[in-house]
Amino acid sequence: MDLGFLLNFPLLILIVVVVFGFKSFTVVPQQEAYVVERLGRFYKVLNPGLNILIPFIDRIAYKHTLKEIPLDVPSQVCITRDNTQLTVDGIIYFQVTDPKLASYGSSNYIMAITQLAQTTLRSVIGRMELDKTFEERDEINSIVVSALDEAAISWGVKVLRYEIKDLIPPQEILRSMQAQITAEREKRARIAESEGRKIEQINLASGQREAEIQQSEGEAQAAINASNGEKIARINHAQGEAEALRLVAEANADAIRKIAEALQNPGGNQAVNLKIAEQYVEAFSKLAKESNTLIMPANVADIGSLVSAGLKIVEGNNKPAQ
Known part of the structure; x- marks a missing residue:
């Protein structure tokens, strides 16, 4: 080696x-x-x-x-129940739950999910009218997720959700929809304006009626207050006259008492004699000034006898009762 x-x-x-x-x-x-x-x-x-x-x-x-994977679904043309073409695209969120099935259940589970999502979406939109496709997006998403999740079990994949990104109708439909929206908005504007005028007229009528009611109530209250014031004034006047009469009566009574007391004193009769003679002469002098007719007593020269007769009356009243 x-x-x-x-x-x-x-x-x-x-x-x-x-x-x-x-x-x-x-x-x-x-x-x-x-x-x-x-x-x-x-x-x-x-x-x-x-x-x-x-x-x-x-x-x-x-x-x-094993993370959640977003998968973009290419846009496609779908036909609605009322034969309107819609260009639809969306996005799928899924997650691998069984690596073995994901490896051997399908040769390409991503392509399988994408194709199944497109076919399911075409089927769902084909059962709906155009207006419903815009209103029922959540229902469409739910149906697509349910169909995908059922098929993806054998691929070891869990489809979490599906979201439609765009629903694009043809330009002619868009223009007609825009015209419809504009007409609807103008209709709502006219209705709102008429409702505003109606409410304004109702408010004006209510305000005028309320003002008339307030004015009538004010006039009635003023009349009541005037009547009460007049009544109170008459009562006060009557009370004043009564009080004046009472004071005059008390003054006369007091004067009479004082005269009576004066008669009891020494020289009282002479004082009364003098006072009566003065009043007698004063009365005749007033008659001579106020009238051309003169009333004379039967015996003008015998004024003293008249005075003495008056004194006898006073003395008779002063004598104690037997």
């Missing part, structure tokens, strides 16, 4: 060991799964972390990500 080969043999052994070492150890990232085949048959699914394989016997056949 060649001496050079023998000298290089340990180096070759070392190289083979290093190669086998690299081939034996495999690190799987988080949220990923590797499908391992041994001698061409499925062996196992490697979990995240460090895994050991047998070099040249085991091999990693498929690598899958």
Whole structure:
């Protein structure tokens, strides 16, 4: 054997060991799964972390990500129930749940999901009229997800949701829809304007009626207040007159009492005699001034007898009763 080969043999052994070492150890990232085949048959699914394989016997056949994957569905032309063409595109969100089925259940599960989504969408839109397709987006999405999820079980895939991105009708339909929307908005504007005028007229009538009611109530209240004021004034006037009469009566009574007391005092009769004579003369003087007719007593010269007669009356009243 060649001496050079023998000298290089340990180096070759070392190289083979290093190669086998690299081939034996495999690190799987988080949220990923590797499908391992041994001698061409499925062996196992490697979990995240460090895994050991047998070099040249085991091999990693498929690598899958377990994260949620968004998949864009190409736009396609769908025909509605009322024979209107719609250009529709959407997006699917799915996740690999079984790496083994995802590897061996379908040759290309992504293409299978995309094609099934397109055919299901055409079928759903074909059962709807044009207006319903814009109104029932949630229902369309739900039907597509249900159909995809049922079929994707055998592919090891879970379809999470489907969203329609665009629904584009032809330009002629868009123009007619725009005209319809414009007419509808003008109709609502006219209705709103008429409703505004109606409410304005109702408010004006209500305001005028309320003002008339307030005015009539004010006039009635003013009349009541005036009547009450007049009544209170009459009551106050009557009370004032009564009070005046009472005061006059009290004054007369007080004067009479004082006259009576004066008569009881010494010289009271002479004072009364003098007062009566003064009033007698004053009365005749007033009659002479106020009228051309003069009433004279039968005996004008005998004024003293008249005064003495009056004094006798006063003295008679002053005598105590027997």
